[in-house]
Amino acid sequence: SxxxxxxxxxxxxxxxxxxxxxxxxxxxxxxxxxxxxxxxxxxxxxxxxxxxxxxxxxxxxxxxxxxxxxxxxxxxxxxxxxxxxxxxxxxxxxxxxxxxxxxxxxxxxxxxxxxxxxxxxxxxxxxxxxxxxxxxxxxxxxxxxxxxxxxxxxxxxxxxxxxxxxxxxxxxxxxxxxRDPPPPPEGDLNHDWAVTAADAVIALRMAVGAVPAIDEADLSGDRRVTSLDALMILQVAAGSINA
CATH class of the missing domain: 2.130.10.10 (YVTN repeat-like/Quinoprotein amine dehydrogenase)
Known part of the structure; x- marks a missing residue:
């Protein structure tokens, strides 16, 4: 050509x-x-x-x-x-x-x-x-x-x-x-492309030190993972708040 x-x-x-x-x-x-x-x-x-x-x-x-x-x-x-x-x-x-x-x-x-x-x-x-x-x-x-x-x-x-x-x-x-997949939803800690109660459990385990914390779990934005983040992820899963 x-x-x-x-x-x-x-x-x-x-x-x-x-x-x-x-x-x-x-x-x-x-x-x-x-x-x-x-x-x-x-x-x-x-x-x-x-x-x-x-x-x-x-x-x-x-x-x-x-x-x-x-x-x-x-x-x-x-x-x-x-x-x-x-x-x-x-x-x-x-x-x-x-x-x-x-x-x-x-x-x-x-x-x-x-x-x-x-x-x-x-x-x-x-x-x-x-x-x-x-x-x-x-x-x-x-x-x-x-x-x-x-x-x-x-x-x-x-x-x-x-x-x-x-x-x-x-x-x-x-x-x-x-094409590149879209980023996973915020709060999706087990990477199944959905925010569920299972992600809140993971965040809670991070908060108590049972598993290493990751930045994706810090929904509150205070640069640490606490029970508040686990609660926020649970609220996202229930549809009460948006991530």
Whole structure:
């Protein structure tokens, strides 16, 4: 697929090469010969255009001059640009984070299968799927795995994020949606997503020192857990007061 920026269209084509065309005049401004076919969508950011072939990742300036390249087997995974970095999957079962200025590897994390899908970056996280169908969420800064989910469905589609929800399609026709759960209600000390008398009992045990106290039990806001907090949790459970 092509990418558009600054009145220009960037796309891969025969040659093999990356082409740049003026939107207004439809004339070719430049082309850049590559090693391997350009099967990915270019990404424009940080004053450069980034793209991948089966063998290389390239960075060009907007005049078509090469800034850097790095050997990497990407094939179908298109780069994502964010935070001065490039995020891209490869056929060697990695999600890679590269410095956009010079192509150096900032981090590279292993996944279970080859990555043919393209990553998406949102809210400080980078999301990607591997071909066997595992969904991954990594910290975009350091590469720490935050969570993963196995769809058991082959996947090469790029995820999409909208209004805090991650959407992922699969080859079998299913659409998956993921989002962070809401915080548990205040006073829910046993983390069952409800405030009940059981939570008041836990607070009372904290008040007498039978179990360690936690901040979530301090409904009164006096920085300690007492029988008053247990009473307030019981009142929340009964609906007498709001947490």
């Amino acid at each position: 092509p990418a558009a920026y600054g009145g220009k269209i960037f796309f891969g084509g025969g040659g093999p090469a990356l082409y740049c065309v003026d939107v207004a005049t439809h004339t070719e401004l430049w082309n850049f010969s590559t090693t391997g076919t350009v099967s990915t969508t270019p990404a424009v950011g940080d004053g450069m255009v980034f793209f991948a072939t089966e063998e290389m990742v390239y960075a060009l300036n907007l005049n078509g001059d090469e800034v850097w390249n790095r050997s990497m087997h990407c094939r179908l995974s298109s780069p994502a640009v964010a935070y001065g970095r490039i995020y891209i999957g490869d056929l060697d079962k990695h999600l890679n984070c590269l410095d956009s200025k010079n192509g150096s590897i900032i981090w590279s994390e292993s996944v279970d299968g080859v990555v043919k899908s393209s990553p998406v970056v949102a809210g400080g996280m980078v999301y990607v799927t591997d071909y066997p169908g595992m969904v991954y969420c990594f910290d975009a800064d350091c590469g720490t795995l935050i969570w993963s989910y196995d769809t058991n469905q082959y996947n090469i589609a790029q995820p999409a994020v909208s209004d805090g929800t991650l959407f992922i399609g699969s080859d079998s026709g299913y659409l998956y949606a993921f």
